[in-house]
Amino acid sequence: MTVPALQALAISKSFPGVKALDEVSLTLLPGSVHALLGENGAGKSTLIKALTGVHRPDGGRILVAGRDGRAVETSLADPAAARDAGIGVVHQERNVIRGFSVAENIVLGRMPLRGGRIDWTRVHDEAAACLAQLEVALDPATPIAELSSAQMQLVEIARALYTETRVLLLDEPTASISGAESDRLFRVVDRLRDEGAAVLFVSHKLEEVYAHCDTVTVLRDGRSVLESQPLAAHSHDEIVDTMVGRALGSLTVPARAAPRSEAPALELSSVTTTAGHHGVSLRVRPGEILGLYGLVGAGRTELARAIVGLERITAGELRVEGVPARIRSVRQALHRHRIGYVTENRKEEGVFLEQSITRNIAVTVWPELQRGPGLISARRERELVARFVDDLDIRISSQAQLAGRLSGGNQQKVSLAKWLAASPRILIIDEPTVGIDLRTKRSFYELIWKLADEGMAILLISSDLAEMITLADRIAVMDRFVITGERENSHEYDSMSQEIIRLIHSHSAEAGPIGESVAGAVTEEEGIDVAG
Numbered sequence: 001m002t003v004p005a006l007q008a009l010a011i012s013k014s015f016p017g018v019k020a021l022d023e024v025s026l027t028l029l030p031g032s033v034h035a036l037l038g039e040n041g042a043g044k045s046t047l048i049k050a051l052t053g054v055h056r057p058d059g060g061r062i063l064v065a066g067r068d069g070r071a072v073e074t075s076l077a078d079p080a081a082a083r084d085a086g087i088g089v090v091h092q093e094r095n096v097i098r099g100f101s102v103a104e105n106i107v108l109g110r111m112p113l114r115g116g117r118i119d120w121t122r123v124h125d126e127a128a129a130c131l132a133q134l135e136v137a138l139d140p141a142t143p144i145a146e147l148s149s150a151q152m153q154l155v156e157i158a159r160a161l162y163t164e165t166r167v168l169l170l171d172e173p174t175a176s177i178s179g180a181e182s183d184r185l186f187r188v189v190d191r192l193r194d195e196g197a198a199v200l201f202v203s204h205k206l207e208e209v210y211a212h213c214d215t216v217t218v219l220r221d222g223r224s225v226l227e228s229q230p231l232a233a234h235s236h237d238e239i240v241d242t243m244v245g246r247a248l249g250s251l252t253v254p255a256r257a258a259p260r261s262e263a264p265a266l267e268l269s270s271v272t273t274t275a276g277h278h279g280v281s282l283r284v285r286p287g288e289i290l291g292l293y294g295l296v297g298a299g300r301t302e303l304a305r306a307i308v309g310l311e312r313i314t315a316g317e318l319r320v321e322g323v324p325a326r327i328r329s330v331r332q333a334l335h336r337h338r339i340g341y342v343t344e345n346r347k348e349e350g351v352f353l354e355q356s357i358t359r360n361i362a363v364t365v366w367p368e369l370q371r372g373p374g375l376i377s378a379r380r381e382r383e384l385v386a387r388f389v390d391d392l393d394i395r396i397s398s399q400a401q402l403a404g405r406l407s408g409g410n411q412q413k414v415s416l417a418k419w420l421a422a423s424p425r426i427l428i429i430d431e432p433t434v435g436i437d438l439r440t441k442r443s444f445y446e447l448i449w450k451l452a453d454e455g456m457a458i459l460l461i462s463s464d465l466a467e468m469i470t471l472a473d474r475i476a477v478m479d480r481f482v483i484t485g486e487r488e489n490s491h492e493y494d495s496m497s498q499e500i501i502r503l504i505h506s507h508s509a510e511a512g513p514i515g516e517s518v519a520g521a522v523t524e525e526e527g528i529d530v531a532g
Helices: 044-051 079-084 102-106 120-133 149-162 179-194 206-212 236-244 300-307 330-335 346-350 357-369 378-391 408-420 438-453 465-471 493-511
Strands: 006-015 018-028 032-037 059-065 071-073 087-090 167-171 198-202 215-220 223-230 266-273 280-284 289-293 313-320 339-342 370-372 426-430 457-461 474-479 482-488
Touching (some): 018 032, 032 179, 044 167, 102 149, 120 149, 167 179, 179 198, 179 206, 215 236, 223 236, 266 300, 280 289, 280 457, 280 482, 300 426, 357 370, 357 408, 408 438, 438 457, 438 465, 474 493, 482 493
Parallel strands (some): 087 167, 167 198, 426 457
Antiparallel strands (some): 266 280, 266 313
């Protein structure tokens, strides 16, 4: 009988007011890819943190196969102990040191030495070798702070490769990377499996799971409801039903009528930015969803940041409801022009991780909640938050719970609620369903449609082409910081996807090989300051 590479037996973990894991078990075999599935809040990330020394389990046992092939019960006191046991991990949230270079982040914890000093030549060469395995064209000397969120994800994967792990845990590794980057990752995963490694793969993208995984464990409400079973024995619908506990139904959203108004709510004319855009023009009408699609590094997020004042517009014109606007800050965008911005980077910009859910949602409307100079009405604040918690089905233990304690999907809902509380007329949503489970994804789709039907102008950025074709009324394609074309959306996946990919490829062919660098940097603050 094959000795498991890693075995978790009856793992339990509680936080104040929440039992995150209730006797969860799974078995990872050498030479296999094991899917760990479940809705947001089911306990997937908590289990991974328990298996990598981030959280100490309240109960249960962890067994790891040693290099001699024997299973040994292991106490993983910290991430270093997990690494020494041959367990590598890429967490859902970014886990990089911004003050370090790409190379330093990759070899972190195992710096090659020569004569008692760091061997910087080996640091560079060994990091470059790991990046080459992923076919990533990044200079190892690049400061990590200059990378996009997707590129940081790839650096974390390269770091896991550097540690020569026998067990690799991947928590939503493809959530914020492009299709081409995902293909590179899966080539590495397939190679590791062929070499005898055990890989745990967490994803809400069931098409990826069925394409690459052998076995499956499903968590629901912190318990194992399907444990270490052959994936081929369970259909797509069976897995979904097991995750949610009932039939989910189709995610398809019916096509909707085009907006009646022709006057744009938001318009860009020949805009150039400090981030690198040149001659960008687009418009979004009230009640319309304009999709902005492109490969990672195309400049979509940077354009959104320029609209709300986080990057500077140096030429061209931005108009809000027909009036020229010079927006210098997110606060100004929201309170003067009624533009909300749901960022893709919820961990660092979307929510204040160390603040309560109440503070996170109410921050945009504190002036309206004041009962005196500098005094916020706690009652009105609680009532406002309760309404959005209910409307968006945000799963919390209490309003006082820290946002950092929520699952990724619930953090995304809090980020969205913050902007909806301020009643924006224009809403920019960047990667709304990254790391979101199927049921929550459907609720996001329905909410986006509802907001548009109520007259909100929505600029939607998504790397999920199927999502873009489902939701958008029109789709603009961006490549290398320019708009390469725009099409009315027929909602016919085959024809629209071919047309969109053609627009990208035709421009790339003219511009030359696609690089990996992205202009612009992400703010260091945890949460975009919108209070005023």
